[in-house]
Amino acid sequence: MPEPEWLVHGLIQKRSTAVMFGKSNAFKSFLAIDIGLSVDTGQDWHDNEVSHGGVLFVATEGANGVGRLRIPGWYDHHRIEEENRRAFLYPKEIRLDVADDVTALIARMKQDFFALVVIDIFGGSMAGSEIEDKTARAWVHGIQRILRETGASILTVAHTGWQDETRARMHTHFWGSFDTRLRVEGDKEAMTATLTVERHKDADSSGSWGFRLVQSHGTLVPEIDASVTKSAAKPKKLSGENRAALNALDDAIAAHGVMQFGEDWPPCKVVHIDQWRKYVYLLSPGDTADTKRQGFYRAKKALHNGGHIAFYDDHVWKCAG
Structure with missing residues (x-):
């Protein structure tokens, strides 16, 4: 197989699907705007080489x-000239x-060259x-049509799940369809965020960047900051109820x-x-x-x-350590 062609080196491949959650x-x-407009202007994305191309934003909120x-x-x-x-x-x-x-989206994309579509x-x-x-299969089919008929990459922004913050909130068929998964962790008070590559299907799955969000021209703009790192969860002392649930x-x-x-599965029993x-x-x-139900929900969340x-997929397992 040939080496992957990168739209944004190490982050998003050409003619691929990525989810940022x-x-x-x-x-x-x-961060999605920062990535998309780096492609649009052709300037490096925080020292990562970019392949220049048109960008289409599909903003379903705001x-x-x-x-x-x-x-x-x-x-x-970034002092980009109007032209x-x-x-x-x-x-x-x-x-x-x-x-x-x-079909309507593809028709619009064929009027210009778009290298990236950002769905947010x-x-x-x-x-x-x-x-x-049913929705998942139709949606994935639609995404594959866009890839096949336009050659663009697609970056989709998604929220994490209600019960599981380690994956996006969506049906398993959606989750398994993406070529790349990018996890974002943010600190609203500190105005910082980290972006980590969790998986590339066809490339080395590594890469993590820390950012500080700065206020500029009426918006927030990510600036790379090596001092911002992915937070490590500290294990908390278990209560009697939680210890019993773990047993x-x-x-x-x-x-x-x-x-x-x-x-997507761990190397242990689930x-x-x-x-x-x-x-x-x-x-x-x-x-x-009702008391049992509430107690189980509390323990599961804690x-x-x-x-x-x-x-993952309605199954649970114990984490190492």
């Missing part, structure tokens, strides 16, 4: 602010699980639900644990969350159904936030 207020949109403030503010901050400002903002809503909308935000780019299999997970894995194979829940409920036979367990 993180919590709300992690500065994902500002399009007015993106077009009126954020994009012009980035250009002004070199060529990014486009798609003028209407998009439903990438609807064939007619995909994922949840607003479909008619159906982001957790439905129940040991029992559930011992009785029902299975090995799953694939790049168990379905419902099986774990049954074992937790056995520890509190006198409690009401153990995950503390780095003791991880989730």
Whole structure:
């Protein structure tokens, strides 16, 4: 196989799909604009070589602010002359699980050369639900049509899941379809963010950058800052309830644990969350159904936030250490 061709070296490959995911207020949109406009202007993205090409932004939330403030503010901050400002903002809503909308988008893209499409935000780019299999398959089919018929790369911005902050909030079929996964962690008070490559399907999956968000020309602009690093979660002391839930997970894995194979699964046994829940409920036979349910939810959230367990596709496992 040939070496990958990079649109942004080490970050996004040509003719590929990438998802950038993180919590709300992690500065994902500002980083996506920073990447997109680096491609649009052809200037290096923080010392990473860029292949120059047109960029189309599909802003499903806050399009007015993106077009009126954020994009012009980035250009002004970087002193880009008016004649070199060529990014486009798609003028209407998009439903990438609807064939007619995909056809209209492709027709617009064929009027100019676009090397990159930035979709922000994922949840607003479909008619159906982001957790439905039917929607997922239609959306992925639409994305593949865009790749095939235009040759552009696609960067999609998404929120993390409700229960699992280690992956985007979406059906597994969506999640498995992306060629690249980029994780963003932000600190709103410190005005910092990190961007980490979690996976490239066809290239070395490494790379992490720290940024400080600076106010400039009515927007926030990321500036590289080597002192900003990815935060390491510190394990918290377990309460009695959480310790019992973790012991129940040991029992559930011992009785029902299975090995799953694939790049998203760990090298250890996993168990379905419902099986774990049954074992937790056995520890509190006198409690009401509602009390058991609330206790399990508290323990699951605390153990995950503390780095003791991880989730994928409705399965759970214990983290090393």
